[in-house]
Amino acid sequence: METAHIATVGASPVGRTDLPGRDLFSRALAEAFEGLPDPAAVVDAVYVGAQSERYENQIMQGTLLAEWAGLNNRPAERVEACAAAGALALKNAVRDVRAGVHDAVLACGVEKMTAGGTEGATNALAAAFERALEQRSGVTAPSQYALLARRYLHETEATETDLARIAVKNHRNATANPRAMFDHEVDVETVLGSDPVAPPLKLYDCAPVSDGAAAVLITTPAAVSDLGTESVEVAGVGTAANTLAVAERDLTSVEGADVAAGRAYEEAGVGPADVDVAEVHDAFTVCEALLAEAVGFAPEGAGVETVHEPAERSAGWTDVRVNTSGGLKARGHPIGATGLFQAVEGYEQLTGRAGDRQVPGADTALLVNEGGLADAHTAAHLLRRAR
Amino acid sequence: MRGEPEGPLAPEEITSDSAFTLPGFFDALAEGQLLAGRCTDCGTRLVPPRPACYDCGSRAVRLEEQPHTGTVASYTAVYQPPSPFADLAPMTVAVVELDSGARLTGRVTATLEDVEIGAGVQLRVRDPAEVGVDPEMHLSYEEEWPLHEFDLRG
Numbered sequence: 210m211e212t213a214h215i216a217t218v219g220a221s222p223v224g225r226t227d228l229p230g231r232d233l234f235s236r237a238l239a240e241a242f243e244g245l246p247d248p249a250a251v252v253d254a255v256y257v258g259a260q261s262e263r264y265e266n267q268i269m270q271g272t273l274l275a276e277w278a279g280l281n282n283r284p285a286e287r288v289e290a291c292a293a294a295g296a297l298a299l300k301n302a303v304r305d306v307r308a309g310v311h312d313a314v315l316a317c318g319v320e321k322m323t324a325g326g327t328e329g330a331t332n333a334l335a336a337a338f339e340r341a342l343e344q345r346s347g348v349t350a351p352s353q354y355a356l357l358a359r360r361y362l363h364e365t366e367a368t369e370t371d372l373a374r375i376a377v378k379n380h381r382n383a384t385a386n387p388r389a390m391f392d393h394e395v396d397v398e399t400v401l402g403s404d405p406v407a408p409p410l411k412l413y414d415c416a417p418v419s420d421g422a423a424a425v426l427i428t429t430p431a432a433v434s435d436l437g438t439e440s441v442e443v444a445g446v447g448t449a450a451n452t453l454a455v456a457e458r459d460l461t462s463v464e465g466a467d468v469a470a471g472r473a474y475e476e477a478g479v480g481p482a483d484v485d486v487a488e489v490h491d492a493f494t495v496c497e498a499l500l501a502e503a504v505g506f507a508p509e510g511a512g513v514e515t516v517h518e519p520a521e522r523s524a525g526w527t528d529v530r531v532n533t534s535g536g537l538k539a540r541g542h543p544i545g546a547t548g549l550f551q552a553v554e555g556y557e558q559l560t561g562r563a564g565d566r567q568v569p570g571a572d573t574a575l576l577v578n579e580g581g582l583a584d585a586h587t588a589a590h591l592l593r594r595a596r
Numbered sequence: 597m598r599g600e601p602e603g604p605l606a607p608e609e610i611t612s613d614s615a616f617t618l619p620g621f622f623d624a625l626a627e628g629q630l631l632a633g634r635c636t637d638c639g640t641r642l643v644p645p646r647p648a649c650y651d652c653g654s655r656a657v658r659l660e661e662q663p664h665t666g667t668v669a670s671y672t673a674v675y676q677p678p679s680p681f682a683d684l685a686p687m688t689v690a691v692v693e694l695d696s697g698a699r700l701t702g703r704v705t706a707t708l709e710d711v712e713i714g715a716g717v718q719l720r721v722r723d724p725a726e727v728g729v730d731p732e733m734h735l736s737y738e739e740e741w742p743l744h745e746f747d748l749r750g
């Protein structure tokens with residue numbers, strides 16, 4: 210089997226922009242291919258992660274973005290699992306390269322969430338939940354996660370203040386990330402005093418509505434040599450789908466993330482304690498805590514300690530740094546692109562390009578991207594510095 | 597209701613008359629009957645009923661009528677609901693565990709402050725026209741389906 214490497218990455222600015230989706234993609238691709246041959250001379254196939262056609266009334270995103278990249282008559286398709294779409298594009302690219310089907314595959318993601326305002330985004334995201342009983346009860350993304358948060362606070366010692374500290378930490382991390390949507394710090398009082406969205410979740414517990422695109426080129430080691438770029442190995446991949454309805458799931462155990470990360474660890478021959486940096490899907494503050502526990506970083510009930518320095522954490526915690534990019538909360542959350550923004554952060558950390566947020570000696574990164582409620586879909590990738 | 601199924605449904609049994617499909621499930625609900633699929637291999641109850649058990653994979657699932665009473669497993673209030681529910685905001689929503697162990701999500705007809713984990717609730721089945729949601733919400737095949745909600749007990 211071939212090994213799959215990230216050969217180059219690029220991303221658009223994240224936030225509220227005047228660029229439509231295809232132009233955001235053009236920005237991401239231009240950065241990824243700066244100083245490199247034309248994409249047409251390199252790329253064999255394209256996967257596009259995109260959550261919803263409601264934003265721009267456009268499906269056929271595979272065809273469109275391949276066209277915009279000058280990639281004629283190549284396999285190009287959209288993949289979708291709500292916010293896990295980006296990592297699914299990455300997974301497909303890795304699979305094709307490992308299998309020897311293609312030498313170089315472009316995984317990209319794009320979302321123009323601001324096109325329909327807050328109401329448009331609320332309605333588009335609600336489509337990720339079970340229709341017959343849950344959508345028809347008026348649920349939203351924040352309300353579904355609030356049901357997990359309420360139960361987590363009930364079953365553990367964690368408090369709303371602990372959740373607020375996760376938002377504070379991720380805003381602080383984002384100030385060192387030039388790609389981040391937010392460049393300001395917030396304090397615990399601001400988070401706790403922000404408007405209720407779905408109690409116990411408040412505005413500052415929620416990732417923002419964002420526009421953005423990201424592109425990641427997956428290739429063989431030989432193709433990396435031809436390009437002359439610095440690469441990162443995708444050493445492990447795992448995905449799992451697990452129940453659409455919130456009523457059917459365990460409210461405080463994210464089993465699908467445990468399974469997906471477990472598969473990625475196993476492929477790479479590592480365990481949670483080997484991971485130096487992790488980007489985990491903090492669409493809401495409570496997710497960061499739940500995922501830290503599910504993927505084996507934290508003991509049960511201690512997931513909120515992602516905010517502490519490793520030496521200050523409870524026994525049983527690893528030394529991993531979580532969401533150095535600022536996470537979905539502060540880097541921004543353009544749904545279909547988010548999994549690839551996580552890969553961009555992993556690439557930058559493992560190639561020593563993370564600037565003021567660089568984790569010294571970072572060698573191994575875990576990316577955990579989720580779609581729907583919690584682990585309705587999880588895609589996990591284990592990245593390792595190329596040797 | 598189906599009698600003694602010990603194996604997979606036959607193709608010809610999967611019609612809109614059967615509560616293993618959504619039209620059949622909502623027809624029964626409109627008559628006041630909440631049905632679950634009960635897995636005869638592992639005992640899991642699934643709402644709405646479907647042909648296979650998610651917990652163990654068995655297709656030996658049979659219909660079982662559910663109690664209308666249960667307790668709140670978790671709850672919240674939706675301050676900014678999807679647009680068809682705008683008139684109901686803020687709207688209390690809960691995951692309810694019925695006395696049988698089956699669970700389903702639904703609106704609660706009480707303010708957030710009056711609800712807590714463990715609170716007793718009672719299912720109520722409503723005509724969608726009475727609830728105050730925008731009728732534009734309904735897909736063509738959903739127009740006659742009832743909406744459910746929970747009242748606090750005691």
Ligand SMILES: [Zn+2]
Nearest residue numbers: 635638649652
């Ligand atoms: Zn079963």
